[in-house]
Amino acid sequence: MEIIIDVKGLTRTFGDVTAVNNISLSVQKGELFGLLGPNGSGKTTMIKCLTGQLKPTSGEVRVMGLDAVAQPVRVRELVGITPEQETPPSFLTAEEYLHFVGHIRRIADIESQCGFWFDFLEFGDKRDVLCKDLSRGTRQKLMVAQAFLHKPGLVLIDEPLINLDPIMQRKIKNYLTEYVKGGGTVFLSTHILEIAEEICTRIGIIHQGNLIREGPVAEIRSSSKHLEEFFLDAVRGDPHA
Amino acid sequence: MLEIPRRSPSGIFSNRVPINTIPRRSLSGILSNRVPTNTIFTAMLKEEWRVHSTLFGSAGFALFPLLLVFFATAGALFWPFFSDVLPAQTAVILIHSCYLLAGASVGGFGLFGREVMNRRFGQASMIAYSSRSLPVSEQAILLNFFLKDTVYYLFFWVFPFVAGLAFAAPFIGLPILSVIRMLATLSLSFLLGLSFVFLLSTIYVHSPRTLLGILVAAAAGAAFYAHSVNAGVISLLPPLALYYRPSPLLLLTTLVLIIVPSAISVRFLKVEYREETRRFPETLDRLVGILAWSPDSHLIAKDALDLNRSEGGAGKVVFSFLFPVMFIWIALFILLRFIPMLSQLMVFAILLGVISSTIYNWVTEFDLFTSYAFLPVEVGTVIRGKLQSYGLLNLVSVAILVAAGLGTGQVTLLLPALLTFASISFYAVAVTVYVGGLSPSIMLYNAKVYLPYLGLIIPVLLVLLFVSIPNPWFALSSLCLIPPGWYILRKALFRWTAWEQPSF
Numbered sequence: 001m002e003i004i005i006d007v008k009g010l011t012r013t014f015g016d017v018t019a020v021n022n023i024s025l026s027v028q029k030g031e032l033f034g035l036l037g038p039n040g041s042g043k044t045t046m047i048k049c050l051t052g053q054l055k056p057t058s059g060e061v062r063v064m065g066l067d068a069v070a071q072p073v074r075v076r077e078l079v080g081i082t083p084e085q086e087t088p089p090s091f092l093t094a095e096e097y098l099h100f101v102g103h104i105r106r107i108a109d110i111e112s113q114c115g116f117w118f119d120f121l122e123f124g125d126k127r128d129v130l131c132k133d134l135s136r137g138t139r140q141k142l143m144v145a146q147a148f149l150h151k152p153g154l155v156l157i158d159e160p161l162i163n164l165d166p167i168m169q170r171k172i173k174n175y176l177t178e179y180v181k182g183g184g185t186v187f188l189s190t191h192i193l194e195i196a197e198e199i200c201t202r203i204g205i206i207h208q209g210n211l212i213r214e215g216p217v218a219e220i221r222s223s224s225k226h227l228e229e230f231f232l233d234a235v236r237g238d239p240h241a
Numbered sequence: 242m243l244e245i246p247r248r249s250p251s252g253i254f255s256n257r258v259p260i261n262t263i264p265r266r267s268l269s270g271i272l273s274n275r276v277p278t279n280t281i282f283t284a285m286l287k288e289e290w291r292v293h294s295t296l297f298g299s300a301g302f303a304l305f306p307l308l309l310v311f312f313a314t315a316g317a318l319f320w321p322f323f324s325d326v327l328p329a330q331t332a333v334i335l336i337h338s339c340y341l342l343a344g345a346s347v348g349g350f351g352l353f354g355r356e357v358m359n360r361r362f363g364q365a366s367m368i369a370y371s372s373r374s375l376p377v378s379e380q381a382i383l384l385n386f387f388l389k390d391t392v393y394y395l396f397f398w399v400f401p402f403v404a405g406l407a408f409a410a411p412f413i414g415l416p417i418l419s420v421i422r423m424l425a426t427l428s429l430s431f432l433l434g435l436s437f438v439f440l441l442s443t444i445y446v447h448s449p450r451t452l453l454g455i456l457v458a459a460a461a462g463a464a465f466y467a468h469s470v471n472a473g474v475i476s477l478l479p480p481l482a483l484y485y486r487p488s489p490l491l492l493l494t495t496l497v498l499i500i501v502p503s504a505i506s507v508r509f510l511k512v513e514y515r516e517e518t519r520r521f522p523e524t525l526d527r528l529v530g531i532l533a534w535s536p537d538s539h540l541i542a543k544d545a546l547d548l549n550r551s552e553g554g555a556g557k558v559v560f561s562f563l564f565p566v567m568f569i570w571i572a573l574f575i576l577l578r579f580i581p582m583l584s585q586l587m588v589f590a591i592l593l594g595v596i597s598s599t600i601y602n603w604v605t606e607f608d609l610f611t612s613y614a615f616l617p618v619e620v621g622t623v624i625r626g627k628l629q630s631y632g633l634l635n636l637v638s639v640a641i642l643v644a645a646g647l648g649t650g651q652v653t654l655l656l657p658a659l660l661t662f663a664s665i666s667f668y669a670v671a672v673t674v675y676v677g678g679l680s681p682s683i684m685l686y687n688a689k690v691y692l693p694y695l696g697l698i699i700p701v702l703l704v705l706l707f708v709s710i711p712n713p714w715f716a717l718s719s720l721c722l723i724p725p726g727w728y729i730l731r732k733a734l735f736r737w738t739a740w741e742q743p744s745f
Contacts, residue, residue: 103539
């Protein structure tokens, strides 16, 4: 199988704080990998290192065969990213923002792409509203849409469903599952365990910057434990988890 | 089974704090707000300090006023060498005018309401949002914000300058009483400029036409007063008059001129509670089409929409750029009385070149690089787009310069003045980009950043001003700034692209 994300000995520190500590990890094509961890465990730092937004203090990061440190812009050309906190620019409308991303990514059929996402995520009636006047949920839909506009082979999503209603959450979960079946790869970071248990094919648990567990979700399902139990045991340091 | 607590609807809702029932308050009401004013004020001061010290380190931030002390001392010590060209009275007028201008340049609170608080330091000004979650009115918040900014600017801009003068005073024969008087009158000049523009910007938000009418009437009134009474500039600026002729009545008049506009502005502040959603037809692509000559047309188009749709609109440019430029033009009139060999147009072109670089601050105000960081864009590309927006906005400067040249009949000097302006503007913005990247308005508060900025701008400015005195055409030597400007800009793009962007 083709390896899409290959991380070796990744460490990232901020002053005295080690946000990510010597993590090695690989994600194969067609996987829906879930990085789980409590708040502040290093998930967002990990995604930023994978996409060249942050330079690792040490270690190697290869994404879709590219060195994310040496070619961060090229990596971001190939992948789609839904960040956790960043919001679309305040004074563009939702439609203008998607067009703006389309210009940056040089997407030829931006109009049809926009049409699809407005329909699919059901916010076409907000296309002419300034981003700063959009609800939090609609902004999140917009950020999800911008990540898929250029039909990337890999999408990295940081807390993807946190502001969405259950109907929209279901839609996006289904979409991600279909996207992976179609040959795409997803790297998902979340602390909502139900999402990971439901749609991920493999998970890793990060705690205090360390990758403390990693494995297929099917193995957890086949055991008597729920993911929540498994997660809590892992974070609390149960060696049998 | 899920149990619902047995409470009557009235019981559930009766103890609710009414939402949005804080009426427009009188000033006394604002001042007697139940949340102690000093709580917000103290917290805002702490916040201001921590925002800056977090960004630059406490030492870097604290060094800023020390730098001003140093420059003021050095300037005062060297003043006797060029006192023939710049007599004491002219220097005093210019210093007071500069502080009036400095106050005016930070007084545009009324323009932006809530937005100015947000934009001042990115998303960091949390206390400014207290009215959303605490029983504090927007007016009370703004009053505290105003007072905090006043204290902050006095400590960072006025007091260090006067301290520098005080250090130099014994060596240049300046009586200590004059220094003390200057501490008071410079503070008052600053506050006068601040409160005046605060009021104008508040009027602008309510009615731009009224503002235009007031400005025309005020200019006509000032001109008539100065002409009919032959009073001169000293009488037009009360703190300046107070410096020369201290009197309780003049002090009272000055205080009234400061307090009344500020109080009116706080009382009638229009806080933009845009509950309605703002809708616009797709405009980005149309602008991209118009700007198709640039590979960064989408970035320029975004800047244009940001500038146009953000609160304050074109008023931002008026208050932060046209006012200072107008002031410089007027100040040059005064200066010409004392230095008749100065070419007003050429000196104006030189100063306009430096002032115009502040336009770059505007085009970098609306977004942080974090908005782009997850897209395939380099910092250098974003800066390149901002520079092109800067170039286009600078057409306003060109228009002003052309109008000034034609208006004063100095047509022969117009072309060299334009070339001088363009080369200085290019050099100044290159330096600004080098030291401040995409956040110059924040970075320049760091002494370690501000010092190289001044070091690269001031000597060049002084040299050009001096060489233009014997012959205005000599100012064309500013064209020599283009190669170093180009070099600095290249270094800046490399520097900022290599750096991880700070998030504020």
